[in-house]
Amino acid sequence: MQAWKEYQQKNKDRFLEELLALLRIPSISARSENKPDMKQCAEAVKQQLLSSGADKVEIYPTDGHPVVYGEKITDPSKPTVLVYGHYDVQPADPLELWHSGPFEPVIKEGKIYARGACDDKGQFYMHVKAFETMVQTNSLPTNVKFLIEGEEEIGSPNLAKFVASNKELLKSDVILISDTAMISLENPSIDIGVRGLSYIEVEVTGPNRDLHSGVYGGAVANPITILAKMIASCHDENNHITIPGFYDDVIESPDAERKLMAQAPFSEQEYKDDLGVSSLWGEKDFSTNERTGIRPTLELNGIWGGYTGEGAKTVLPSKASAKISARLVPNQSSEVITAKLLKYFKEIAPAGVTVKAEEHHGGEPYMTPVD
């Protein structure tokens, strides 16, 4: 048996325990109440890198959550691989839909169920343990650097600044990112691009207080109805996005690329079965993989307003809100699209309501040339 395989098998249980410990930390970057957990998680990542063989590890503060950097430079003349990952996770609610606690990992049929298990603690941990295995078996062929950040799930607002200020530190020949998707478990995939993001929140306010729908109903603009009309107006009957100028900067994929995409193994029936839907949905004249890959989209991520509890309440609410995000493709700009979205929702507001529209965060699309 090869040395690395032997090492891996001997340490398998410990590897698993270490990952589970990492998954138990509720490192939700979006919630201020989890700030202490974020610090604890950064510290845990630091200890992991050190115990796995890194020579030097540091936690760098940012204006938000800290970045963890680690390295092992065996020979400056050798190539350097930079591994990127993130230790933060998305909020875990709605909690009632979890079969087990989001931060109490359980293993069922060989799969780990926990918030962050596959986005992105599982992935970067895999690289850390591969690194440890190579160090311990004297088979590390390159220098290795780790950049594990804590703000990916909120759009990495402080990462660009950190990278720009630490060019020498982060210098490398290859960057390895595993926070992406694969076509299926049977098809190892190399992603050649990631879509960008514009994320906004829209709040529609009608009357200055919640009203009784029996006394005022019919005479006052209902913020939920207005918000619904606004959302409904964002897509036409072909599911094209109607925000003015939304497609202006989109670089259409050449036919050659679309042909390559169509060759990737994909079963629409399996996809539908997995999601439990009888029919797919999306922009006309594009395939499913194109809709999720090379096309920009506009999705509703959340909506709320009025009475949402048990039973009935005849309220005509003062406010209704929605979280809305667009996925962007080359060469759309997050800043430009966000501005267009905010403008659109403010401009289509009818008299009788006021609209507050705010930016959450963005991210730029990127694509590696296929040649």
Next chain:
Amino acid sequence: MQAWKEYQQKNKDRFLEELLALLRIPSISARSENKPDMKQCAEAVKQQLLSSGADKVEIYPTDGHPVVYGEKITDPSKPTVLVYGHYDVQPADPLELWHSGPFEPVIKEGKIYARGACDDKGQFYMHVKAFETMVQTNSLPTNVKFLIEGEEEIGSPNLAKFVASNKELLKSDVILISDTAMISLENPSIDIGVRGLSYIEVEVTGPNRDLHSGVYGGAVANPITILAKMIASCHDENNHITIPGFYDDVIESPDAERKLMAQAPFSEQEYKDDLGVSSLWGEKDFSTNERTGIRPTLELNGIWGGYTGEGAKTVLPSKASAKISARLVPNQSSEVITAKLLKYFKEIAPAGVTVKAEEHHGGEPYMTPVD
């Protein structure tokens, strides 16, 4: 000074304390967790009626919350007045919008702020204390009966049965109901009708689980978007309701009645100022009082789906839901309209989502002839 006025002034503080005590009971009929409070409140109403001079008071159980009945029969040959009221209140959330606790009444500038203060504990309590005053000053000119129920806010599902089974008990010459509206504090009003109600809840389900909008966005029907399109389709550009057959049974008010309505004192500017809106809204070709009085309406009472917490989460939610109610006018039927609403929302669902639409409760419209 007249005897009743003297009695009233002498007992004013006690009257107020008694009302405040009643307002402190969180008698929310819609929430199962408040069931013990409902019982406590019915008992409190019983004690109030007894101590105010009723000869006989009984709490009648129903399939839901109990009805409190009380009476003072001074002379069977005299006319009998039946006072109707309800001791239940609507849910109090969103709690963060209250300046003081909904069940911790405070008095500011001569007004009592508490859930139920003006719907309907305040009103029926006023009748109870008027009754007490007349009993104590030997000036009660009629027999009096009280029917104080506990399910008005959830559509009085068990009241019809109770009334039908107790015709002799409830027999009366005049029924006095004060759970209505008045044009302004300067204009004492007699309401001649109440609108009916159809209340439904709609749940749209897309994929079988919450998805990542970066991985699946654009390829799967988004339940929030679909629900928004459904809601947007319920009114046309003139704010007429588009549910098929919705207006079929509406009796249009004769011009003479509309002329009478137009004579009621009403300032649209004061109405707008009070609500803090720059513009009113509603069905074309009808005045504000007509829109809230003689016209049926369709209002969104609540909506929720996806991530509604702090910050951003790129979720494509599995479900989105809304609470929707229609106000009905003579001679619309709650049962018929509810069936039409449920059918509409089920039928307009596109492939790719499933819709569950359920009835909450209803109520029939009623109007007293104006002659």
